[in-house]
Structures are given as structure tokens and as C-alpha cells.
């Protein structure tokens with residue numbers, strides 16, 4: 001089912017025209033924001049979507065510097081809601097919505113759910129945090145728009161979540177992939193069979209995950225698992241998501257303009273090349289952003305999709321630009337360690353990578369946890385894992401058995417501790 005075929009299947013030349021018109025409206029709107037008014041070229045009204053190079057970038061640091069209302073294009077009394085990002089230190093980033101923005105957001109989340117096979121009348125179990133985090137309430141609005149019954153379970157209270165799924169038989173689950181793995185693990189311990197819940201689809205986002213995790217989740221729950229991508233700065237969930245072909249994530253191009261840049265030179269890269277995703281909002285009223293540097297690494301996939309949607313796809317997010325670590329000259333994302341780790345059924349699906357320096361030399365070790373510590377031959381397991389990491393990723397890493405935090409109730413698990421520059 002395509003929720004809004006008029007927009008989602010629009011002819012691409014008409015879509016480019018619509019984007020140009022909406023970009024110009026956005027440029028007029030940000031004229032009211034001193035941060036942008038000072039940085040915009042004089043001929044902003046003439047800019048087209050193919051000539052955005054003259055427009056300024058916006059960084060996460062800019063968002064923090066303008067806290068709380070510096071980047072808002074409407075006065076506080078015209079806002080319907082605010083959310084805040086789960087910033088790691090210091091001030092959060094505050095994002096805001098007018099009533100129209102909330103309506104746009106609900107529509108985009110309805111498109112996302114329909115893309116994974118959700119239908120009116122479905123029961124949807126939402127195991128994402130409700131609150132300042134955009135995940136829970138964002139999906140909630142989309143599910144209501146589509147006509148689903150929502151179970152607003154939020155994150156945490158894992159036993160109760162399993163009980164509800166067992167008794168209510170939802171058609172769909174929306175969660176972070178790490179929390180879904182945790183649900184499956186606890187189900188096993190407490191005697192639930194997740195396959196008997198009757199779930200048809202699971203939709204996962206808010207953190208990078210791998211095909212191995214997809215296979216594991218599908219095996220445990222018996223559903224089809226879909227990837228989705230969103231970020232609070234651009235509304236929340238609903239920015240990009242997989243259709244039934246699961247060959248990349250369609251990005252809602254009638255509301256967002258994507259570019260891929262080389263994060264070092266900030267030059268635009270051609271379709272197919274991997275770099276940092278940059279997004280410009282095209283319809284947001286309260287919190288419009290120009291060329292926002294998302295920090296997420298992906299590529300644009302311009303080939304047509306058999307589903308009929310014409311919106312461009314982005315590749316699965318490979319990791320965060322700032323999470324990419326360089327160990328003895330090798331580029332590495334935590335999700336790649338995860339992929340290797342998950343091929344070991346004896347291990348829990350959680351890990352932490354620790355980096356430190358001895359003199360000039362980088363050292364790395366991965367902390368892992370055995371599923372059944374009493375039975376595991378830890379020395380032999382460690383040796384096999386070390387060999388697999390060296391073979392598949394090209395780096396040498398120590399392996400240590402420890403208790404690893406599982407990220408329950410949090411939005412993102414902390415996966416890399418880099419102590420090489422005195423930063424932890």
C-alpha cells in the first residue's frame with residue numbers, strides 16, 4: 001500500500017519543480033531568522049534545487065549555540081509542541097513544530113508504516129521512548145493517521161511489553177534494533193515464544209544496524225524487518241524508510257532535499273558515492289534548516305524502485321561520521337564489529353569497543369558477554385572471534401569477557417569508548 005501515491009509516485013521533473021518552489025518559500029521563511037539572514041546570498045529567491053552551493057551549511061554545534069529559540073522561524077505562541085534531542089553532554093537541542101508541521105510529520109510516519117505493510121485496523125506496538133525523544137510520539141501520530149490502534153508501550157518494563165504482545169497480538173512492532181534484540185532475549189528467558197505473537201512486520205531505526213541483526217530479528221520474531229531513518233532536527237522518524245523491496249530507504253523528497261558531501265572538503269558528491277548526508281527542510285514552518293549536516297554516512301541510490309515510488313533512496317546508514325574510528329589506519333564503524341560478533345551464537349548481541357594508546361600505538365579491544373558463561377570455553381571463543389575480526393575487518397583487536405551494558409530504556413547504546421585523546 002502506498003499512503004500518498006500522488007506525492008510518493010510523482011513524476012521526477014514535476015517533483016524537482018515542486019522542490020524548487022518549496023525551497024524558495026523556505027528561503028523566504030528563514031529570512032526571519034537572524035542566524036540565516038546574516039548568511040544568505042542576496043539572490044536567495046532565485047536559487048534552484050540544483051544550485052544550493054551558495055547556501056550556508058548548518059551544523060549540530062549551530063543548533064546548540066542557538067538554544068533554545070534562536071533558529072525558530074515563528075514566535076513561541078505559534079508553536080504546538082517542542083521535542084529535544086538526546087544530547088550527550090551540555091545543552092540539548094530544542095526542536096519545535098507548528099500544527100502544520102505536526103500534520104506533515106504524521107503523514108510521513110503514516111507513509112513509513114504503510115511502506116512496511118501496515119494497514120488501517122492494524123494494532124501497532126510502539127516500544128520507543130515517549131517524551132522529549134521524537135521516536136515514540138512521532139510514530140504514534142503516524143499510526144493514528146493511518147488508522148491503526150496503537151499500544152504506546154514506550155521503552156523499558158520488558159516483561160510487561162512481552163505480556164502485552166503475547167495477549168494483544170499486534171501486527172507490527174516499532175522499536176530500536178538493540179531493544180528488539182533485548183526483547184527477544186528476555187522472551188527466551190521468561191518462556192515466551194515471540195513467533196507466536198503473530199507479528200507481520202517490525203520497523204527499526206534510531207541507531208545504525210546491520211543485515212545480520214535483521215536476519216536475527218526475523219528469525220526470533222517471525223516477521224519481516226524494515227529499516228527506517230529519521231532525526232529530530234528534521235521532524236523525527238519518517239524522513240526515509242524501506243518499501244517492500246528493501247533495497248534502500250525512500251527519502252520523502254517532497255519535504256526534504258538530500259545531498260551527499262565529502263565531510264572533509266564539504267564538496268557535493270555524485271549519486272552512488274558514500275559521504276555525509278546533508279538535508280534541507282522544504283516545508284517546515286517552525287524550525288526550517290538549510291543544508292543540515294546530519295553526521296550520518298550513506299549514499300544516494302538514484303535507480304528507479306519497482307514499487308513505483310519515485311523518491312530517491314538512501315543506502316542503509318553505515319554509521320555516524322563522528323563514530324567512524326581509525327585504528328592503525330583502518331576505517332571502522334562499530335556496526336561492522338557488530339556484524340562479525342553476531343555470527344557467534346554463543347555471544348550476547350551486545351558489545352563495547354575500547355580504544356587506547358600505548359606510546360604512538362593504537363590499541364583496541366572488544367568487550368563481549370557469553371550467553372551461558374558457565375558453559376562457554378571463553379579462551380577458545382575469544383581466539384575464534386579475534387581471528388574473525390582480523391580476517392573480516394582487517395584490524396587486530398583484543399577480546400575480553402565482561403558485563404556489557406545493553407542500552408535498555410536508552411535511545412542509543414554506547415558502543416565505543418575512545419580513550420586515545422583523553423576523551424571517554
Ligand SMILES: [Zn+2]
Pocket residue numbers: 243244245250305306307308309
Ligand atoms: Zn520502493
